[in-house]
Amino acid sequence: MLFLLDAQSRSGINAGDLNFVDNASRFFRLCAGTQIRLAPEITVHLGKSLKEHILAAGCPRVGILPLLNALRKLQPNREHVTPLHADFFQVCLLSKVYNAAHEVLLDDIFDVDPHTTCMTPTDLFSYCYYGGMLAAGSKMYSRALELLMQALTAPAVVANAIVLAAYKKLILISLIHSGKSISLPKFTSARVKYLLESRWQGVSRAEYCLPNTRS
Template sequence: MAPNDPSFDEIISKIQSCSDTTAVTKTLAPFLNNLSEQVFVARSHGQTDPIDALSPALHSFAYLYFLVYRCKASHGFHPSLLEKVWAFVTSCDGEQVRLASDKALSFAEALVKMATESSQPIIAIRPLAVFIKRIQATPGQLTMIHPLLAKTCLLAQSFKDIIPILDNDISDVNPSLTHIDYKDFLLYHYYGGMIYAYLKKFERAVEFFKLAVSAPAEVASAIQIEAYKKYVLTSLLHYGRVLALPKYTANAVHKCIKLHCIQYTEFAAAYEKRPNSVIKSEFERIKPVFQRDKNLGLVKQCMEALHRRNIQELTRTYLTLSIEDITSTIGLGSEPDGARRVEGIINRMIESGAIFATISHEHTGGMVSFLDDPNQHNNTITMDMINERIQKATAITSNLAAMDQTISTMPSYISKVC
């Protein structure tokens, strides 16, 4: 401890005397900011740990200070420190923590750093996910920790804990409360889109990439350009075409897209026209660009999706076709293992419910019989799905009405309108 620092007893007494928000803001925050870092990592002469005298629920603001500096000073995880981290993230007072949002971000970054140095980034994921839920004022509020959690999940290839967070659409972006910035919004939706794409939830991936691309901008961000490239490919994967961007997308973004995403728009144009020979030619021509951008995996999935769409179109015309005929029709006839690939695609489509068909090998090469959809959509599963969609739409409408009411009563909005 530094010579000018008060004793541990004085520090703990000061912390325990500041329980309400006003005292924390006006008294405790300046007091803690004037202490040296050694205070938060040291133990008293009696070897008792001063942090043990604090409650992570009642003294969350000060407890956070101790954890920040201890996590920064630690090299790798220690069971005793991890125990204190877990006690804090599961019981902390979100309102107190939001008063020290810069320290909350430092704590999250130090947690990830410790986990990464231990070559176990997955260890940081669960605490961060729980921490986000504790400090959010509403489930749809974006915090400065959202993009860090999403990035860590991508590094660890572990997504179970972040999916419930991603599934809650962001409806509350309040920089004055959470100290988030524009880059946080872009990165969260960019990383979130990558996670959904990895999990093959392409509809959600398209939505997340679109939110990043269409965010208000006077100058286009490099994140938006990269998001647009993935937006194109996930749109092709899920819809077979590139959906038009919202009308409110900034002109600066449109200009940068035309300049930096030419190859992607050319590939999409060829893909939507669907002549197999043209698409293959465009793919081979642009392949080095896809490899450079690390999007080759998505492009290959687009090619596979094209074969599935072509097979689906055949079901509308034919009742029975040989695998050899299907292989030739969808453009894989010249490949040595084309028939085997096609049979594998058809089997996967049957298993996923994309088509209804049976494969018979009584004839040489195999015959495929296409069937009608047996689902009449009059069961409880369909009704549950409809009710879920209605409830979600109702919740979104309520949130929008509340946001509209809040904005319309803001003095800055009223003065601008008047």
């Protein structure tokens, strides 16, 4: 069934095809994790196709449970991050159903294993960025700062667009949470640190129009 659905997703079906959405959602609900972990690349493509059809149909909330099922079954254990984490976080954000991601946000992630889950650097940056936004939306500011900082300190040759966006959000959330901007740790990539600080130097409370929350 996995391969049939994947073939269907690649066959040029109309964007927002709700029949495909129903079939893929049912598959992720009923399939065994041991089955889909044998074909992680196909599973990830199917999950991302499901998300794109759901977004095209204008109903991101429909994707919350299927993508949660998919990422949980793709994970060898809860210490692994998968490419579908970011897609799950994205539909939660678009639906403004922040509490749906609460349990996943609190998972302690220690393994980024491309061989097992087909993770890419972009998947990791997106996981950190969307996760940080969800945590901030739930007023879990410490967790938000932790995730955004991970996006900034993950190995990278250059500061990509996601990293730049994460840095700006990091400053904003830090100002909201503690009243002061946060500094990058010493182990941040030198090139990334230079590009970030040169791009956003001078960012201040006044620029964000934030009141002074500290007495």
